[in-house]
Amino acid sequence: MNQANNDIRLLLVVGIAAMFLLFATILLIFIFTQRKKLQYQQSLHSLKESQQLQLVEASVRSEETERHRIAEELHNEVGALLSSAKLHLLTIKLPDDDSYNQQLYQKGNELIDESIQKIRGISHSLHSHILQSFGLNEAIKHFMEKLTNGSLITATTALDYNYTTTEPPQSDTSIYRIIQELLNNILKHAHANEIHITSKYENESLTFTIIHNGIGLSQELFEEIRYTSDGMGLKNIQNRINLLKANLNFSKSNELYFIQISLPKPMPDGTPGS
Amino acid sequence: MQQWVQLILDWSEVWALLIPIIIYKKQPVLYQPVVSYLWCALFINLTIDFVWKFRMVIPSVYNSNNYLYNVHSIIRFSLFTLFFIQLNQPFLVWIKKIVPILFLIFFVINFGWYEQFFNYSVFSSRLLAVEAFFLLFYVLQYYLFKINENVEVNIFTPDFWITTGLGIYMVINFFIFLLYNELSTRLQTFAISLWNVHNISYIIFNLFIAKSLHESSKQ
Numbered sequence: 001m002n003q004a005n006n007d008i009r010l011l012l013v014v015g016i017a018a019m020f021l022l023f024a025t026i027l028l029i030f031i032f033t034q035r036k037k038l039q040y041q042q043s044l045h046s047l048k049e050s051q052q053l054q055l056v057e058a059s060v061r062s063e064e065t066e067r068h069r070i071a072e073e074l075h076n077e078v079g080a081l082l083s084s085a086k087l088h089l090l091t092i093k094l095p096d097d098d099s100y101n102q103q104l105y106q107k108g109n110e111l112i113d114e115s116i117q118k119i120r121g122i123s124h125s126l127h128s129h130i131l132q133s134f135g136l137n138e139a140i141k142h143f144m145e146k147l148t149n150g151s152l153i154t155a156t157t158a159l160d161y162n163y164t165t166t167e168p169p170q171s172d173t174s175i176y177r178i179i180q181e182l183l184n185n186i187l188k189h190a191h192a193n194e195i196h197i198t199s200k201y202e203n204e205s206l207t208f209t210i211i212h213n214g215i216g217l218s219q220e221l222f223e224e225i226r227y228t229s230d231g232m233g234l235k236n237i238q239n240r241i242n243l244l245k246a247n248l249n250f251s252k253s254n255e256l257y258f259i260q261i262s263l264p265k266p267m268p269d270g271t272p273g274s
Numbered sequence: 275m276q277q278w279v280q281l282i283l284d285w286s287e288v289w290a291l292l293i294p295i296i297i298y299k300k301q302p303v304l305y306q307p308v309v310s311y312l313w314c315a316l317f318i319n320l321t322i323d324f325v326w327k328f329r330m331v332i333p334s335v336y337n338s339n340n341y342l343y344n345v346h347s348i349i350r351f352s353l354f355t356l357f358f359i360q361l362n363q364p365f366l367v368w369i370k371k372i373v374p375i376l377f378l379i380f381f382v383i384n385f386g387w388y389e390q391f392f393n394y395s396v397f398s399s400r401l402l403a404v405e406a407f408f409l410l411f412y413v414l415q416y417y418l419f420k421i422n423e424n425v426e427v428n429i430f431t432p433d434f435w436i437t438t439g440l441g442i443y444m445v446i447n448f449f450i451f452l453l454y455n456e457l458s459t460r461l462q463t464f465a466i467s468l469w470n471v472h473n474i475s476y477i478i479f480n481l482f483i484a485k486s487l488h489e490s491s492k493q
Contacts, residue, residue: 005460008453012468015449023445030417034429040368043423 039076041238056239057261062235064173079119086112095114121146125180136172138162140197142180147195155195174240175208175263178248180260181233182210190257204265209258216257220249277382284474285327287319290480298487305490307357307434311350318346343397351405354440358412361433365419373408380404396458402451406444413441432490439471439482454460 036076071137071173089109094101124130125146131139179197192214200207217225226234241248247262282289295312324337325332353375381401384390389398416437450472457465 008456008460009464012449012453013367014455015452016471019445019448023441026417027441031429033421037424038429118444195278 006010017179040185053243056243060174060240060243065190067126070251071123074119074126075123079116079123082112082116084118086116131176135164136176137163137199139172139176140199143176143180143183144195144197147187153193153195157198158198160199160201160206163199163206170261171244172245175206175261178240178261179208179210179235181237185233186212186214186216188212190216192216192257208261210260212257213255214257216252216259217250218252222248222250278304280470283470283473285323288316288323290477291319293480294484294487299491301487301490304360305432305436305487307353307360308487311353312483314349314353316439318342318349322346322462325480326444331467334454338394340395340397344391344401347398347402347405348381351409355414356410357436358416361416363419363421363423364414366415370412370415375402377408396455399451399453399455402454402458403448406448406451409440410444410448413437413444430489432486432493433487435482435489439479439486442482443479447472 014105084110089105089112090251092105094105125143129140140159141157144157147153148155183195185197190212192212194213196207196211198211200209222234226238229235241261245264249258249260249262251258251260255269291312295316298312300308303307322339322342325337325342329337352374355377357371384398384400389400391398416433420434450468454465454468457468
Protein backbone atom coordinates (compact mmCIF):
# COMPACT_ATOMS: atom_id res chain seq x y z
CA MET A 1 0.00 0.00 0.00
CA ASN A 2 2.79 2.38 1.02
CA GLN A 3 4.72 1.50 -2.11
CA ALA A 4 1.66 2.32 -4.26
CA ASN A 5 1.22 5.65 -2.48
CA ASN A 6 4.86 6.50 -3.01
CA ASP A 7 4.52 5.58 -6.68
CA ILE A 8 1.59 7.98 -7.07
CA ARG A 9 3.55 10.72 -5.33
CA LEU A 10 6.54 10.09 -7.55
CA LEU A 11 4.41 10.00 -10.68
CA LEU A 12 2.81 13.28 -9.68
CA VAL A 13 6.06 15.09 -8.90
CA VAL A 14 7.87 13.73 -11.96
CA GLY A 15 4.82 14.42 -14.13
CA ILE A 16 4.49 18.03 -13.01
CA ALA A 17 8.25 18.61 -13.31
CA ALA A 18 8.44 17.04 -16.78
CA MET A 19 5.40 18.95 -18.05
CA PHE A 20 6.72 22.20 -16.61
CA LEU A 21 10.19 21.70 -18.12
CA LEU A 22 8.70 20.84 -21.48
CA PHE A 23 6.47 23.89 -21.43
CA ALA A 24 9.31 26.17 -20.29
CA THR A 25 11.47 24.85 -23.15
CA ILE A 26 8.73 25.46 -25.71
CA LEU A 27 8.16 28.94 -24.30
CA LEU A 28 11.87 29.79 -24.41
CA ILE A 29 12.21 28.49 -27.97
CA PHE A 30 9.14 30.52 -28.93
CA ILE A 31 10.48 33.74 -27.37
CA PHE A 32 13.95 33.17 -28.85
CA THR A 33 12.70 32.58 -32.40
CA GLN A 34 10.27 35.49 -32.21
CA ARG A 35 13.06 37.79 -30.99
CA LYS A 36 15.30 36.64 -33.86
CA LYS A 37 12.50 37.26 -36.35
CA LEU A 38 11.82 40.68 -34.88
CA GLN A 39 15.50 41.63 -35.04
CA TYR A 40 15.71 40.43 -38.64
CA GLN A 41 12.62 42.43 -39.60
CA GLN A 42 13.90 45.51 -37.83
CA SER A 43 17.23 45.29 -39.65
CA LEU A 44 15.38 44.79 -42.93
CA HIS A 45 13.23 47.81 -42.17
CA SER A 46 16.21 50.03 -41.33
CA LEU A 47 17.98 48.83 -44.49
CA LYS A 48 14.93 49.80 -46.56
CA GLU A 49 14.77 53.15 -44.79
CA SER A 50 18.43 53.90 -45.43
CA GLN A 51 18.05 52.88 -49.08
CA GLN A 52 15.09 55.20 -49.37
CA LEU A 53 17.08 58.02 -47.80
CA GLN A 54 19.95 57.39 -50.18
CA LEU A 55 17.53 57.63 -53.11
CA VAL A 56 16.08 60.88 -51.80
CA GLU A 57 19.58 62.23 -51.20
CA ALA A 58 20.61 61.31 -54.74
CA SER A 59 17.52 62.95 -56.22
CA VAL A 60 18.02 66.10 -54.12
CA ARG A 61 21.68 66.26 -55.16
CA SER A 62 20.90 65.78 -58.83
CA GLU A 63 18.18 68.44 -58.56
CA GLU A 64 20.70 70.83 -57.02
CA THR A 65 23.29 70.02 -59.72
CA GLU A 66 20.67 70.60 -62.40
CA ARG A 67 19.69 73.93 -60.83
CA HIS A 68 23.34 74.99 -60.87
CA ARG A 69 23.75 73.90 -64.47
CA ILE A 70 20.64 75.82 -65.58
CA ALA A 71 21.73 78.86 -63.54
CA GLU A 72 25.16 78.83 -65.18
CA GLU A 73 23.71 78.33 -68.65
CA LEU A 74 21.30 81.20 -68.10
CA HIS A 75 23.99 83.47 -66.69
CA ASN A 76 26.77 82.59 -69.12
CA GLU A 77 24.88 81.82 -72.30
CA VAL A 78 21.56 83.68 -72.29
CA GLY A 79 22.93 86.56 -70.19
CA ALA A 80 25.92 86.95 -72.54
CA LEU A 81 23.64 86.81 -75.59
CA LEU A 82 21.38 89.48 -74.16
CA SER A 83 24.36 91.69 -73.26
CA SER A 84 25.66 91.26 -76.81
CA ALA A 85 22.20 92.09 -78.20
CA LYS A 86 22.15 95.24 -76.07
CA LEU A 87 25.61 96.25 -77.37
CA HIS A 88 24.42 95.75 -80.94
CA LEU A 89 21.30 97.74 -80.23
CA LEU A 90 23.35 100.58 -78.78
CA THR A 91 25.39 100.83 -81.98
CA ILE A 92 22.25 101.63 -84.02
CA LYS A 93 22.16 105.33 -84.93
CA LEU A 94 18.74 106.81 -85.48
CA PRO A 95 18.01 110.25 -86.85
CA ASP A 96 16.99 112.68 -84.09
CA ASP A 97 13.79 113.67 -85.87
CA ASP A 98 12.54 110.02 -86.18
CA SER A 99 10.57 110.07 -82.92
CA TYR A 100 8.57 106.92 -83.74
CA ASN A 101 11.66 104.74 -84.16
CA GLN A 102 13.36 106.51 -81.26
CA GLN A 103 10.51 105.34 -79.01
CA LEU A 104 10.74 101.74 -80.31
CA TYR A 105 14.53 101.80 -79.83
CA GLN A 106 14.08 103.04 -76.24
CA LYS A 107 11.44 100.39 -75.51
CA GLY A 108 13.66 97.60 -76.94
CA ASN A 109 16.56 98.81 -74.83
CA GLU A 110 14.42 98.78 -71.67
CA LEU A 111 13.11 95.28 -72.44
CA ILE A 112 16.64 93.92 -72.90
CA ASP A 113 17.70 95.54 -69.60
CA GLU A 114 14.70 93.99 -67.85
CA SER A 115 15.46 90.60 -69.40
CA ILE A 116 19.08 90.77 -68.23
CA GLN A 117 17.87 91.62 -64.73
CA LYS A 118 15.34 88.77 -64.73
CA ILE A 119 17.90 86.27 -66.00
CA ARG A 120 20.31 87.40 -63.27
CA GLY A 121 17.57 87.05 -60.65
CA ILE A 122 16.57 83.55 -61.78
CA SER A 123 20.19 82.49 -62.08
CA HIS A 124 21.01 83.74 -58.56
CA SER A 125 17.92 82.13 -57.11
CA LEU A 126 18.81 78.80 -58.70
CA HIS A 127 22.49 78.91 -57.90
CA SER A 128 22.25 80.10 -54.26
CA HIS A 129 25.76 81.55 -54.43
CA ILE A 130 24.99 83.79 -51.44
CA LEU A 131 24.32 80.65 -49.43
CA GLN A 132 27.69 79.23 -50.41
CA SER A 133 29.61 82.47 -49.90
CA PHE A 134 27.92 84.01 -46.85
CA GLY A 135 25.99 81.19 -45.20
CA LEU A 136 22.40 80.26 -44.51
CA ASN A 137 21.32 83.31 -42.50
CA GLU A 138 22.49 85.78 -45.16
CA ALA A 139 20.90 83.73 -47.93
CA ILE A 140 17.53 83.71 -46.14
CA LYS A 141 17.80 87.43 -45.41
CA HIS A 142 18.68 88.18 -49.02
CA PHE A 143 15.81 86.05 -50.29
CA MET A 144 13.38 87.84 -47.96
CA GLU A 145 14.64 91.24 -49.17
CA LYS A 146 14.12 90.12 -52.76
CA LEU A 147 10.56 89.07 -51.93
CA THR A 148 9.64 92.46 -50.53
CA ASN A 149 11.47 94.48 -53.15
CA GLY A 150 8.91 96.71 -54.86
CA SER A 151 5.89 95.00 -53.31
CA LEU A 152 3.46 95.71 -50.48
CA ILE A 153 4.67 92.73 -48.46
CA THR A 154 6.35 93.32 -45.14
CA ALA A 155 9.00 90.67 -44.52
CA THR A 156 11.19 90.68 -41.45
CA THR A 157 13.82 88.33 -40.06
CA ALA A 158 15.20 87.65 -36.59
CA LEU A 159 17.84 85.02 -37.21
CA ASP A 160 20.18 83.52 -34.67
CA TYR A 161 23.71 84.34 -35.79
CA ASN A 162 25.20 81.83 -33.36
CA TYR A 163 24.52 79.32 -36.09
CA THR A 164 27.31 78.95 -38.62
CA THR A 165 27.29 76.69 -41.65
CA THR A 166 28.36 73.17 -40.89
CA GLU A 167 30.44 70.99 -43.19
CA PRO A 168 29.25 69.42 -45.49
CA PRO A 169 26.93 72.32 -46.43
CA GLN A 170 24.26 70.13 -48.14
CA SER A 171 22.03 70.47 -45.08
CA ASP A 172 22.07 74.25 -45.40
CA THR A 173 21.14 74.01 -49.07
CA SER A 174 18.21 71.78 -48.17
CA ILE A 175 17.07 74.12 -45.36
CA TYR A 176 17.36 77.07 -47.73
CA ARG A 177 15.34 75.28 -50.42
CA ILE A 178 12.65 74.33 -47.91
CA ILE A 179 12.34 77.92 -46.71
CA GLN A 180 12.38 79.19 -50.30
CA GLU A 181 9.58 76.80 -51.27
CA LEU A 182 7.54 77.61 -48.16
CA LEU A 183 7.87 81.35 -48.74
CA ASN A 184 6.91 80.99 -52.40
CA ASN A 185 3.84 78.99 -51.32
CA ILE A 186 2.90 81.60 -48.71
CA LEU A 187 2.96 84.31 -51.37
CA LYS A 188 1.27 82.23 -54.05
CA HIS A 189 -1.46 80.45 -52.05
CA ALA A 190 -1.79 82.06 -48.61
CA HIS A 191 -1.82 85.66 -49.94
CA ALA A 192 0.01 86.93 -46.87
CA ASN A 193 1.23 90.51 -46.64
CA GLU A 194 3.27 90.10 -43.47
CA ILE A 195 5.93 87.43 -43.11
CA HIS A 196 8.38 87.02 -40.27
CA ILE A 197 11.14 84.42 -39.95
CA THR A 198 12.93 83.62 -36.72
CA SER A 199 15.60 81.08 -35.98
CA LYS A 200 16.98 79.68 -32.75
CA TYR A 201 20.17 77.71 -32.36
CA GLU A 202 20.31 75.86 -29.06
CA ASN A 203 22.24 72.74 -28.04
CA GLU A 204 23.37 72.32 -31.63
CA SER A 205 19.80 71.99 -32.85
CA LEU A 206 18.34 74.62 -35.11
CA THR A 207 14.70 75.74 -35.24
CA PHE A 208 13.14 78.03 -37.83
CA THR A 209 9.70 79.55 -37.40
CA ILE A 210 7.88 81.26 -40.24
CA ILE A 211 4.93 83.41 -39.12
CA HIS A 212 2.51 84.93 -41.61
CA ASN A 213 -0.94 86.51 -41.67
CA GLY A 214 -2.32 84.81 -44.79
CA ILE A 215 -4.59 81.79 -45.14
CA GLY A 216 -2.17 79.09 -44.14
CA LEU A 217 -2.16 75.33 -43.72
CA SER A 218 -2.99 73.22 -40.70
CA GLN A 219 -0.97 70.09 -39.98
CA GLU A 220 -3.89 67.88 -41.08
CA LEU A 221 -4.35 69.76 -44.33
CA PHE A 222 -0.62 69.58 -45.05
CA GLU A 223 -0.61 65.81 -44.48
CA GLU A 224 -3.63 65.47 -46.76
CA ILE A 225 -2.43 67.56 -49.71
CA ARG A 226 1.10 66.19 -49.44
CA TYR A 227 -0.30 62.87 -50.69
CA THR A 228 -3.13 64.07 -52.90
CA SER A 229 -1.60 67.12 -54.59
CA ASP A 230 0.12 66.67 -57.95
CA GLY A 231 2.45 69.60 -57.27
CA MET A 232 6.11 68.91 -56.64
CA GLY A 233 6.61 71.67 -54.05
CA LEU A 234 5.27 69.93 -50.94
CA LYS A 235 6.74 66.60 -52.00
CA ASN A 236 10.15 68.25 -52.37
CA ILE A 237 9.76 69.86 -48.96
CA GLN A 238 8.89 66.52 -47.38
CA ASN A 239 11.78 64.74 -49.12
CA ARG A 240 14.24 67.30 -47.82
CA ILE A 241 12.67 67.16 -44.35
CA ASN A 242 13.11 63.36 -44.36
CA LEU A 243 16.66 63.72 -45.55
CA LEU A 244 17.47 66.14 -42.73
CA LYS A 245 15.53 63.96 -40.24
CA ALA A 246 13.82 67.19 -39.30
CA ASN A 247 10.27 67.97 -38.17
CA LEU A 248 7.88 70.23 -39.99
CA ASN A 249 4.93 71.51 -38.02
CA PHE A 250 2.03 73.72 -39.08
CA SER A 251 -0.13 75.53 -36.51
CA LYS A 252 -2.37 78.55 -36.05
CA SER A 253 -2.73 81.01 -33.20
CA ASN A 254 -4.49 84.38 -33.01
CA GLU A 255 -5.14 84.61 -36.76
CA LEU A 256 -1.44 84.00 -37.44
CA TYR A 257 -0.07 80.86 -39.05
CA PHE A 258 3.12 79.27 -37.82
CA ILE A 259 5.41 76.91 -39.70
CA GLN A 260 8.12 75.39 -37.59
CA ILE A 261 11.12 73.49 -38.93
CA SER A 262 13.09 71.73 -36.20
CA LEU A 263 16.44 70.29 -37.13
CA PRO A 264 18.03 67.79 -34.79
CA LYS A 265 21.57 67.94 -33.52
CA PRO A 266 23.82 66.55 -36.28
CA MET A 267 25.72 63.30 -35.79
CA PRO A 268 29.49 63.49 -35.19
CA ASP A 269 30.14 62.60 -38.86
CA GLY A 270 28.08 65.61 -39.97
CA THR A 271 25.04 63.63 -41.09
CA PRO A 272 21.67 64.78 -39.73
CA GLY A 273 20.83 63.36 -36.31
CA SER A 274 17.66 61.52 -35.44
CA MET B 275 1.80 32.91 10.66
CA GLN B 276 1.40 29.59 8.88
CA GLN B 277 -2.34 29.77 9.50
CA TRP B 278 -2.50 33.22 7.92
CA VAL B 279 -0.58 32.03 4.86
CA GLN B 280 -2.92 29.04 4.62
CA LEU B 281 -5.97 31.30 4.92
CA ILE B 282 -4.64 33.57 2.15
CA LEU B 283 -3.96 30.54 -0.06
CA ASP B 284 -7.39 29.03 0.70
CA TRP B 285 -9.10 32.19 -0.51
CA SER B 286 -6.69 32.79 -3.39
CA GLU B 287 -9.18 31.37 -5.90
CA VAL B 288 -11.34 34.38 -5.05
CA TRP B 289 -8.96 37.29 -4.40
CA ALA B 290 -6.61 36.39 -7.28
CA LEU B 291 -9.51 36.94 -9.68
CA LEU B 292 -10.02 40.42 -8.27
CA ILE B 293 -6.58 41.52 -9.61
CA PRO B 294 -7.56 41.37 -13.32
CA ILE B 295 -11.14 42.42 -12.51
CA ILE B 296 -9.93 45.63 -10.81
CA ILE B 297 -7.33 46.33 -13.49
CA TYR B 298 -9.30 45.78 -16.68
CA LYS B 299 -11.08 48.58 -18.51
CA LYS B 300 -13.23 48.31 -21.60
CA GLN B 301 -11.92 45.39 -23.63
CA PRO B 302 -12.19 44.57 -27.34
CA VAL B 303 -14.48 41.71 -28.43
CA LEU B 304 -11.48 39.38 -28.63
CA TYR B 305 -10.95 39.48 -24.86
CA GLN B 306 -14.63 39.41 -23.89
CA PRO B 307 -14.60 35.60 -23.27
CA VAL B 308 -11.73 36.11 -20.79
CA VAL B 309 -13.60 38.92 -19.04
CA SER B 310 -16.72 36.73 -18.87
CA TYR B 311 -14.58 33.91 -17.48
CA LEU B 312 -13.29 36.17 -14.69
CA TRP B 313 -16.80 37.06 -13.53
CA CYS B 314 -18.12 33.50 -13.82
CA ALA B 315 -15.06 32.12 -12.00
CA LEU B 316 -15.41 34.74 -9.27
CA PHE B 317 -19.01 33.74 -8.65
CA ILE B 318 -18.27 29.98 -8.72
CA ASN B 319 -15.10 30.19 -6.60
CA LEU B 320 -16.78 32.43 -4.07
CA THR B 321 -19.53 29.82 -3.72
CA ILE B 322 -16.95 26.99 -3.54
CA ASP B 323 -15.02 28.71 -0.74
CA PHE B 324 -18.16 29.66 1.20
CA VAL B 325 -19.49 26.12 1.01
CA TRP B 326 -16.10 24.77 2.15
CA LYS B 327 -15.64 27.25 5.00
CA PHE B 328 -19.25 26.94 6.26
CA ARG B 329 -19.74 23.26 5.51
CA MET B 330 -20.47 22.62 9.19
CA VAL B 331 -23.47 24.95 9.27
CA ILE B 332 -24.85 24.20 5.81
CA PRO B 333 -27.33 21.28 5.57
CA SER B 334 -25.46 18.13 4.54
CA VAL B 335 -27.31 17.85 1.21
CA TYR B 336 -25.84 21.19 0.09
CA ASN B 337 -22.45 21.21 1.80
CA SER B 338 -20.49 19.65 -1.05
CA ASN B 339 -18.74 21.96 -3.48
CA ASN B 340 -17.26 19.29 -5.76
CA TYR B 341 -19.80 19.64 -8.58
CA LEU B 342 -18.94 23.38 -8.70
CA TYR B 343 -15.40 22.43 -9.80
CA ASN B 344 -17.00 20.48 -12.66
CA VAL B 345 -19.13 23.49 -13.59
CA HIS B 346 -16.04 25.73 -13.39
CA SER B 347 -14.13 23.35 -15.66
CA ILE B 348 -16.86 23.36 -18.34
CA ILE B 349 -17.22 27.15 -18.26
CA ARG B 350 -13.43 27.63 -18.41
CA PHE B 351 -13.11 25.23 -21.35
CA SER B 352 -16.02 26.84 -23.25
CA LEU B 353 -14.85 30.43 -22.79
CA PHE B 354 -11.19 29.78 -23.55
CA THR B 355 -12.18 27.71 -26.60
CA LEU B 356 -14.17 30.73 -27.76
CA PHE B 357 -11.16 32.95 -27.08
CA PHE B 358 -8.81 30.76 -29.18
CA ILE B 359 -11.34 30.46 -32.01
CA GLN B 360 -11.85 34.25 -31.99
CA LEU B 361 -8.09 34.75 -32.36
CA ASN B 362 -8.76 33.73 -35.97
CA GLN B 363 -5.43 32.03 -36.51
CA PRO B 364 -5.59 30.18 -39.82
CA PHE B 365 -3.77 27.15 -38.42
CA LEU B 366 -5.18 23.67 -37.68
CA VAL B 367 -8.60 25.24 -38.14
CA TRP B 368 -10.60 22.05 -38.51
CA ILE B 369 -8.91 20.38 -35.51
CA LYS B 370 -9.72 23.46 -33.40
CA LYS B 371 -13.35 23.14 -34.47
CA ILE B 372 -13.43 19.42 -33.66
CA VAL B 373 -11.99 19.86 -30.13
CA PRO B 374 -15.25 21.25 -28.58
CA ILE B 375 -17.18 18.40 -30.24
CA LEU B 376 -14.74 15.83 -28.84
CA PHE B 377 -15.07 17.44 -25.41
CA LEU B 378 -18.87 17.27 -25.66
CA ILE B 379 -18.75 13.60 -26.69
CA PHE B 380 -16.42 12.87 -23.76
CA PHE B 381 -18.73 14.78 -21.41
CA VAL B 382 -21.84 12.84 -22.51
CA ILE B 383 -20.12 9.43 -22.37
CA ASN B 384 -18.29 10.07 -19.08
CA PHE B 385 -21.25 11.46 -17.15
CA GLY B 386 -23.80 9.23 -18.93
CA TRP B 387 -22.10 5.94 -18.09
CA TYR B 388 -19.05 6.27 -15.86
CA GLU B 389 -19.27 9.20 -13.44
CA GLN B 390 -21.83 11.32 -11.63
CA PHE B 391 -21.70 15.05 -12.34
CA PHE B 392 -23.13 15.90 -8.89
CA ASN B 393 -20.89 13.55 -6.97
CA TYR B 394 -20.94 14.49 -3.28
CA SER B 395 -17.44 13.34 -2.35
CA VAL B 396 -15.17 14.13 -5.31
CA PHE B 397 -14.98 16.33 -8.38
CA SER B 398 -14.36 14.63 -11.71
CA SER B 399 -10.61 14.20 -12.10
CA ARG B 400 -11.21 12.87 -15.58
CA LEU B 401 -13.18 15.97 -16.66
CA LEU B 402 -10.58 18.42 -15.36
CA ALA B 403 -7.67 16.44 -16.85
CA VAL B 404 -9.34 16.20 -20.27
CA GLU B 405 -10.11 19.92 -20.11
CA ALA B 406 -6.46 20.64 -19.25
CA PHE B 407 -5.30 18.42 -22.12
CA PHE B 408 -7.49 20.19 -24.70
CA LEU B 409 -6.61 23.65 -23.43
CA LEU B 410 -2.92 22.72 -23.59
CA PHE B 411 -3.48 21.70 -27.20
CA TYR B 412 -4.88 25.20 -27.89
CA VAL B 413 -1.89 26.77 -26.13
CA LEU B 414 0.65 24.76 -28.14
CA GLN B 415 -1.05 25.40 -31.47
CA TYR B 416 -1.03 29.13 -30.59
CA TYR B 417 2.77 29.06 -30.22
CA LEU B 418 3.23 26.99 -33.38
CA PHE B 419 1.12 29.42 -35.37
CA LYS B 420 2.97 32.43 -33.96
CA ILE B 421 6.36 30.91 -34.81
CA ASN B 422 5.29 30.70 -38.48
CA GLU B 423 3.72 34.15 -38.49
CA ASN B 424 5.63 37.39 -39.13
CA VAL B 425 6.29 39.44 -36.01
CA GLU B 426 5.10 42.99 -36.54
CA VAL B 427 6.18 45.05 -33.56
CA ASN B 428 5.86 43.21 -30.30
CA ILE B 429 6.15 39.57 -29.23
CA PHE B 430 4.44 40.11 -25.88
CA THR B 431 0.93 40.87 -27.05
CA PRO B 432 -2.11 40.63 -24.73
CA ASP B 433 -3.12 37.26 -26.23
CA PHE B 434 0.42 35.95 -25.57
CA TRP B 435 0.05 36.76 -21.84
CA ILE B 436 -3.35 35.04 -21.62
CA THR B 437 -2.12 31.94 -23.47
CA THR B 438 1.08 31.69 -21.44
CA GLY B 439 -0.79 32.13 -18.15
CA LEU B 440 -3.26 29.44 -19.15
CA GLY B 441 -0.40 27.21 -20.31
CA ILE B 442 1.46 27.51 -16.99
CA TYR B 443 -1.73 26.83 -15.03
CA MET B 444 -2.66 23.76 -17.06
CA VAL B 445 0.88 22.35 -17.21
CA ILE B 446 1.18 22.46 -13.41
CA ASN B 447 -2.31 21.14 -12.80
CA PHE B 448 -2.69 18.45 -15.45
CA PHE B 449 -1.26 15.71 -13.21
CA ILE B 450 -2.90 17.17 -10.10
CA PHE B 451 -6.30 17.01 -11.79
CA LEU B 452 -5.59 13.56 -13.24
CA LEU B 453 -4.56 11.99 -9.92
CA TYR B 454 -6.61 14.03 -7.46
CA ASN B 455 -9.42 11.51 -6.98
CA GLU B 456 -6.86 8.80 -6.35
CA LEU B 457 -4.91 11.00 -3.98
CA SER B 458 -7.96 12.12 -2.00
CA THR B 459 -8.79 8.50 -1.18
CA ARG B 460 -5.21 7.27 -0.54
CA LEU B 461 -3.33 10.37 0.74
CA GLN B 462 -5.91 12.86 1.89
CA THR B 463 -3.54 15.23 3.76
CA PHE B 464 -1.13 15.25 0.84
CA ALA B 465 -4.04 15.96 -1.52
CA ILE B 466 -5.19 18.93 0.57
CA SER B 467 -1.68 20.38 0.76
CA LEU B 468 -1.25 19.73 -2.98
CA TRP B 469 -4.22 22.00 -3.61
CA ASN B 470 -1.95 24.85 -2.44
CA VAL B 471 0.17 24.23 -5.55
CA HIS B 472 -2.98 24.56 -7.60
CA ASN B 473 -3.85 27.79 -5.79
CA ILE B 474 -0.39 29.29 -6.40
CA SER B 475 -0.59 28.43 -10.10
CA TYR B 476 -4.06 30.01 -10.15
CA ILE B 477 -2.61 33.25 -8.73
CA ILE B 478 0.06 33.19 -11.49
CA PHE B 479 -2.64 32.57 -14.11
CA ASN B 480 -4.62 35.57 -12.88
CA LEU B 481 -1.53 37.78 -12.81
CA PHE B 482 -0.92 36.90 -16.48
CA ILE B 483 -4.55 37.71 -17.32
CA ALA B 484 -4.23 41.01 -15.43
CA LYS B 485 -1.08 41.85 -17.40
CA SER B 486 -2.85 41.00 -20.65
CA LEU B 487 -5.96 43.07 -19.95
CA HIS B 488 -3.82 45.97 -18.77
CA GLU B 489 -1.78 45.88 -22.00
CA SER B 490 -4.96 45.55 -24.04
CA SER B 491 -6.59 48.61 -22.45
CA LYS B 492 -3.43 50.64 -23.12
CA GLN B 493 -3.62 49.93 -26.87
